[in-house]
Amino acid sequence: MGIQRKTYTDCQGCSLCLLPCPMWQQHRDVMFSPQGLAKATQSGATADDLQEQAASCIQCGACDVMCPENIALSSWLEELSEVIGSALNEVTKEPKLNGFVISCDPLVQQSIHVDDFYIIDAAPFHADYQRRVEHYTSLRIKTGCSMNLDLNRMAIPTGIGSEAAKQEKFNVKKQYQWLIQGREFSRVIVENHDDIKVLRELTDKPVVCIAELLESLDVRGEHAAG
Numbered sequence: 001m002g003i004q005r006k007t008y009t010d011c012q013g014c015s016l017c018l019l020p021c022p023m024w025q026q027h028r029d030v031m032f033s034p035q036g037l038a039k040a041t042q043s044g045a046t047a048d049d050l051q052e053q054a055a056s057c058i059q060c061g062a063c064d065v066m067c068p069e070n071i072a073l074s075s076w077l078e079e080l081s082e083v084i085g086s087a088l089n090e091v092t093k094e095p096k097l098n099g100f101v102i103s104c105d106p107l108v109q110q111s112i113h114v115d116d117f118y119i120i121d122a123a124p125f126h127a128d129y130q131r132r133v134e135h136y137t138s139l140r141i142k143t144g145c146s147m148n149l150d151l152n153r154m155a156i157p158t159g160i161g162s163e164a165a166k167q168e169k170f171n172v173k174k175q176y177q178w179l180i181q182g183r184e185f186s187r188v189i190v191e192n193h194d195d196i197k198v199l200r201e202l203t204d205k206p207v208v209c210i211a212e213l214l215e216s217l218d219v220r221g222e223h224a225a226g
Contacts (some may be wrong), residue, residue: 006071013037015075020062021156023053023164025178026171032056034063034073038081043112047080054080058110058171061126062154081163094124098224099191100132103139108186111213114144121192121200122148132137145189148179176202 006015017034018024024033031040032053047054052079060061063073099121102108112118118139125132140147148156156179164170176198180188188199188207199207 008038008041008076010069010071011035012069013039016066016068017063019113019152020066020150022058022060022175055165055167058157058159058164058170060157061121065126065129099210102214106154108213109143109218110144116145117183117188118143118145118147119139119190119191119195122154125155147148158195159160176205202215
């Protein structure tokens with residue numbers, strides 16, 4: 001039997017969820033964080049009172065992993081947004097051939113180089129954190145590439161495709177700029193194909209989806225067989 005997840009009433013205000021929180025990163029206001037929303041709700045704030053803040057959540061799931069009280073913060077934030085009529089990301093089943101699966105392929109790993117910047121798709125990473133963090137840690141050591149992992153080994157999300165971004169409650173371009181600032185790389189590899197367009201506007205370096213690496217291997221295999 002798994003550990004039962006708690007809810008916002010159990011929040012002690014430790015602030016750990018602020019560390020990986022993208023909306024706090026952009027606003028630098030504790031009210032734009034799971035902790036701020038939880039403490040405000042504990043104090044009697046209603047969903048209507050917190051409409052702007054709740055709509056800014058991109059539902060990356062990092063707060064669930066960081067929370068020492070094991071609070072299901074992202075699920076609670078989704079419920080909060082539904083009350084105010086601002087549903088968060090539509091939940092879609094992750095395809096079987098996703099970025100994580102492709103990155104497990106030994107030949108694909110050989111195509112990842114030390115000067116690559118590899119951007120992990122954050123939401124599925126956090127949803128399966130224990131297994132995936134071990135894999136990506138190993139991949140980073142094996143290839144030498146840099147990744148969008150912070151000091152707590154949370155994946156820094158881009159926010160692309162989120163409902164908050166669609167409603168212009170979250171600045172995706174600003175998030176990308178912060179993500180690549182100060183980094184040196186010769187190529188960007190992404191797991192989410194939607195990341196490509198904006199990144200190509202912000203960097204003159206090649207940006208490819210990891211699925212393209214797999215496709216290029218398949219093509220080379222066909223040529224070799226021929």
